[in-house]
Amino acid sequence: MGRRKVIFISGPMTGYEDYNRAAFNAAAKELVNQGYTVLNAAVLPDGLEHEQYMQICLAMLQQADAIYILAGWENSVGARREVEHASALGIDMEFQCWGGLSACIAGIHSDGRRFMKTGVQAMHDYLEYFLESHGSSMNTADVRYYRFSVEQCKNFIEVLDGIGVADGESH
Secondary structure, eight states: OOOOOEEEEEOOOTTSGGGGHHHHHHHHHHHHHTTOEEEEGGGSOSOOOHHHHHHHHHHHHHTOSEEEEOTTGGGOHHHHHHHHHHHHHTOEEEEHHHHHHHHHHTTSOHHHHHHHHHHHHHHHHHHHHHHHHHGGGSOHHHHHHHHHHHHHHHHHHHHHHHTTOOTTOOO
């Protein structure tokens, strides 16, 4: 048996009840069930300084093949730092919000799929517009995130096309 893919969980902790451990641990359980080896900062003990946690987390991240990014990461200084570091390392990035959306696609009835495709196409078009009009004033990590989001929209549209959902099509 080959080595399992190692994934680091990143997300907001400071200012959350019990440091958002419930969200981290729920994600860890799901990722383990998917076959990953999970590196989870929520298992670290209380009592360290923020920078000590960051140094530990960045070291954990360097051992990962991918980063799983929890919702709300964009509002966390530490999570943004982890995402930027992951980008510099060139490892795969998986966003919780996209993962949840893609998991729902298979269970949505055909009218919902058509609606989903219209919404994803609109999101794609908006993100491209936003990058064109504001990209030069954004920091590098934000530009990478928006470009990644555009690619994810394209991927979802391809999935919907692959299961026979066309714009305006009724089943």
